[in-house]
Amino acid sequence: MIIAELFSAEPAENVLAALCLGPERVIYLGSRSLMTDGRIAATRAFFRARRPELRLSFLRVDDRDYSGAAAAIRDILEKYPDCAFEMTGGSDLLLAALGSAAAQKRLRLFELDVRRQSLHTLRGELPARKEGLIRPLRGIRAGEYIRLSGGELTESSYTLSGKLPEDLEKDVEDLWSVYVQDPGSWTKQCTLLAELTARSRSCGLTVSASMPEKCERSHIERLEKAGLISAYGEKGSIVTLTFRDQHVKRTLTRAGDLLELWVFLAARDEPAFFTDAVMGAKISWSGGEDKRSTMNEIDGLLMHGAVPVYVSCKIGSVPKEALYEVDSVAARFGGSYAVKALVCCRLSGSASAREALRQRARDMHILLVENVDELPRSRLSALLRREAEEGPSVRLTTF
Numbered sequence: 001m002i003i004a005e006l007f008s009a010e011p012a013e014n015v016l017a018a019l020c021l022g023p024e025r026v027i028y029l030g031s032r033s034l035m036t037d038g039r040i041a042a043t044r045a046f047f048r049a050r051r052p053e054l055r056l057s058f059l060r061v062d063d064r065d066y067s068g069a070a071a072a073i074r075d076i077l078e079k080y081p082d083c084a085f086e087m088t089g090g091s092d093l094l095l096a097a098l099g100s101a102a103a104q105k106r107l108r109l110f111e112l113d114v115r116r117q118s119l120h121t122l123r124g125e126l127p128a129r130k131e132g133l134i135r136p137l138r139g140i141r142a143g144e145y146i147r148l149s150g151g152e153l154t155e156s157s158y159t160l161s162g163k164l165p166e167d168l169e170k171d172v173e174d175l176w177s178v179y180v181q182d183p184g185s186w187t188k189q190c191t192l193l194a195e196l197t198a199r200s201r202s203c204g205l206t207v208s209a210s211m212p213e214k215c216e217r218s219h220i221e222r223l224e225k226a227g228l229i230s231a232y233g234e235k236g237s238i239v240t241l242t243f244r245d246q247h248v249k250r251t252l253t254r255a256g257d258l259l260e261l262w263v264f265l266a267a268r269d270e271p272a273f274f275t276d277a278v279m280g281a282k283i284s285w286s287g288g289e290d291k292r293s294t295m296n297e298i299d300g301l302l303m304h305g306a307v308p309v310y311v312s313c314k315i316g317s318v319p320k321e322a323l324y325e326v327d328s329v330a331a332r333f334g335g336s337y338a339v340k341a342l343v344c345c346r347l348s349g350s351a352s353a354r355e356a357l358r359q360r361a362r363d364m365h366i367l368l369v370e371n372v373d374e375l376p377r378s379r380l381s382a383l384l385r386r387e388a389e390e391g392p393s394v395r396l397t398t399f
Helices: 016-021 037-050 066-079 092-104 142-148 168-179 183-199 217-225 246-252 257-268 321-333 351-363 377-390
Strands: 002-006 025-031 055-061 084-086 108-113 118-123 152-155 206-210 229-235 238-243 276-284 295-304 307-314 339-344 366-369
Touching: 002 016, 002 092, 016 108, 016 118, 025 066, 025 092, 037 055, 037 142, 055 066, 066 092, 142 152, 142 276, 142 295, 168 217, 168 246, 168 257, 183 206, 183 246, 217 229, 238 246, 246 257, 257 276, 257 295, 257 307, 257 339, 257 377, 295 321, 295 377, 307 321, 307 377, 321 339, 321 351, 321 366, 339 377, 351 366, 366 377
Parallel strands: 002 025, 002 084, 025 055, 084 108, 307 339, 339 366
Antiparallel strands: 108 118, 152 276, 206 238, 229 238, 276 295, 295 307
């Protein structure tokens, strides 16, 4: 089978038909301003990793050259008379030229619905295929999506496709049970434990050092009751304790990691929906090894097939800049399918300041999940899932 693709500004639209239908060749037809060298290179790199045997061709026409566009379509049909045209993307000029060709010849036409993971035949017939577009193929991974968008995922803390700590879920659930008892003190207590660990000469699970300020006794008791630390003792200014395992040690000394992990588990709880999840992601704008490249960090990137969900996690105060952080990354690497979410415990500031931030989130189409410490994880999963299914929301969403 041969597919002729009208090249799209949305990276996912350029690769999904080939993933779904398994053609032997894909011919991309696009305007020069849209089908740039960088986008061509990114598309080629994607298929080198996914389907190295797939043959790709790229035909460019000038942005306002209708005659050239019509001629390119005629040339494709002369060489491949039975090819099917995928027309989800493409400029108005190319769509007009394709419409004229379709009026003269019964072309095979189809389009994609990326968000609902479906492929629709508009005219003619296509080969038999499995129901659903992406799910049987496990979708596009987070790193692949960033690369298709011209960037590079250079670092991450946790990923569904990578090796995860043993007993990850139990560790996180035990930590969460302590956090929700006093969310307001979590950041300070983790900072003190981080200072203790940094002062200690030991890099193992047992740490001991002189501390000018000690953790609240109630916090220590909660950690001991949950089995997260043991052998806690104070002798003058010297504090000694033993962490349960290295993962608990890491999370208790990095305050923000816990909420990122809670979101990670919420995505992992929906394996048939969220096909990839990456937490603590660092993204290079230009890709490759260029150390001078602009860098962005995002707490979480979840993938629903080819729909990216960018998540900012704020376990402490929530400045308005947090909205712009997630918005800028999604704008650069997400396209029109991107979903943005800000997950937090409490909004800080006055009542008017909190309401202003909620309104700003609504204006920016960012899902705002407040009071996450009061939500069951299944509810958080459902909220993220609904947003990915429905697309960027214009409603105010607080919980």
